[in-house]
């Protein structure tokens with residue numbers, strides 16, 4: 001469990017970071033290191049150069065507008081858990097952060113690193129997808145924005161191009177009439193999820209967003225269930241819509257996993273719709 | 276090799292490290308601070324937990340080069356820390372250790388729990404200890420020691 005040899009750079013500006021990432025074959029970005037270091041130890045990653053993003057300006061910033069809050073990619077899970085950064089989601093981000101790993105990991109692991117890695121069982125991708133967040137991405141040719149559903153392509157696969165760096169996420173503010181639900185099923189507190197149900201009812205006329213996380217691929221929006229919920233369906237009709245969506249999201253799931261998925265999403269819906 | 280300047284257990288240190296070296300190996304092999312224990316070496320067991328700028332950190336998944344400019348405190352540097360002294364007494368009295376392998380990480384984590392949760396109840400302690408694995412005690416003594424230390428703190432006139 002010792003990392004292989006690599007070089008290390010800690011650029012102070014974005015252009016220097018792009019140059020380092022693109023100028024060296026096999027270079028990788030280093031966020032909080034809380035996934036990358038275990039991967040190095042297990043030798044499933046073998047970068048020639050680690051480009052430490054810790055000194056880049058702005059990555060830890062949080063900025064607010066009337067409609068959205070931008071959370072920097074370098075903001076740690078612990079900072080969100082403690083509420084030291086503004087929360088656009090009326091408590092959902094804080095709740096999700098507190099359930100990720102353990103405090104010593106949350107002190108250093110970042111929201112951007114978790115999304116860039118796109119571990120299928122990770123919490124942030126499912127949560128940010130449910131919140132309809134938009135990723136802000138910087139590359140040598142400038143910035144671009146991608147909604148989470150366009151960024152997340154599959155297990156450990158995102159639309160980030162070589163050399164691109166996640167700067168942060170624009171998260172819409174939930175209004176006073178909004179509701180959310182979050183249910184993470186894991187073997188123990190802090191472990192990666194076996195299943196995640198995430199529900200956001202924006203409450204401003206916008207349709208509900210229902211997400212199933214911890215599939216074998218990327219987190220999935222459940223469209224038929226969302227439509228059923230919007231029509232006010234419950235009981236067997238909603239359950240059938242959920243089962244269809246779960247089947248589409250993870251066709252290979254065995255009956256145990258299907259039951260887990262159904263349970264987490266149903267619990268998240270119950271939480272979001274309870275008085 | 277990369278030069279790093281850090282404060283280690285209260286003293287300034289100037290060292291050369293290889294980028295691949297973890298903070299845990301730097302402490303144990305480079306500084307002879309073997310109180311930092313290694314169990315899983317991938318962030319799961321908590322034996323290697325130290326403080327970086329006052330925050331608990333897994334030293335096995337932290338690069339030593341990143342400690343440049345930081346204040347690092349291992350269990351050796353907490354000898355006279357009042358909270359740790361209190362916890363040590365309660366660990367002793369509640370039989371919170373057997374082999375002691377997990378204890379340095381337990382103490383660092385317990386200290387953080389008491390700083391974030393005044394007089395924590397058993398459920399809080401168990402939730403916050405989820406990332407610290409002990410193979411000997413069955414946790415009952417550890418949880419009780421932290422609970423008693425928190426209760427004693429809460430009863431102290433401030």
Ligand SMILES: Cc1cc2nc3c(=O)[nH]c(=O)nc-3n(C[C@H](O)[C@H](O)[C@H](O)COP(=O)(O)OP(=O)(O)OC[C@H]3O[C@@H](n4cnc5c(N)ncnc54)[C@H](O)[C@@H]3O)c2cc1C
Nearest residue numbers: 031032033034035036101109110113116122123166191318
């Ligand atoms: C014991 C343990 C338990 C855990 N449990 C959970 C859990 O329950 N749920 C969960 O969601 N996570 C869990 N994690 C993972 C944790 O949340 C990590 O913090 C996270 O996955 C990665 O974030 P990081 O900042 O540490 O990124 P790093 O480990 O530094 O990087 C991860 C990947 O993202 C890339 N990257 C990092 N930052 C950027 C950026 N700004 N732009 C572009 N690419 C970037 C890196 O190149 C690398 O490929 C756990 C980790 C451990 C060690």
Ligand code: FES
Nearest residue numbers: 314315316321335
């Ligand atoms: S040795 Fe670091 S967490 Fe297990």
Ligand code: FES
Nearest residue numbers: 373375409410411
């Ligand atoms: S006392 Fe032996 S591992 Fe905890």
